[in-house]
Amino acid sequence: MPKIKTIYNLSFHESFTRQQGSLTYTWLRVPGGWNLTVESDKGITNTFVPQSNEFKELARELENRSTDFVSKKIVQR
Numbered sequence: 001m002p003k004i005k006t007i008y009n010l011s012f013h014e015s016f017t018r019q020q021g022s023l024t025y026t027w028l029r030v031p032g033g034w035n036l037t038v039e040s041d042k043g044i045t046n047t048f049v050p051q052s053n054e055f056k057e058l059a060r061e062l063e064n065r066s067t068d069f070v071s072k073k074i075v076q077r
Contacts, residue, residue, distance in 0.1 A: 007034055 003009065007016050010029035017026045028035040033050040 010034075 005016060007027045007029070010016055010027070012029050012031065015026055015028045017024065019025075022040055024039040026037040026039070027049075028037070030048075033048060036047045036049050038045045038047075
């Protein structure tokens with residue numbers, strides 16, 4: 001099964017484009033985040049979106065807690 005392309009698995013300087021109505025979103029992977037370009041009939045907007053590990057760290061912490069809980073239950077049996 002082919003891997004779905006998202007902004008999160010782009011290589012550096014690789015882009016990902018999506019059309020939504022009259023807007024075209026182009027994400028370009030750059031060091032530290034993404035460069036987002038939004039094109040419409042009114043013009044072009046360019047924004048840097050920094051990458052954050054905030055939620056990755058939270059997910060890792062929750063995973064560790066659940067693993068500890070399951071491990072304790074197995075040991076108790």
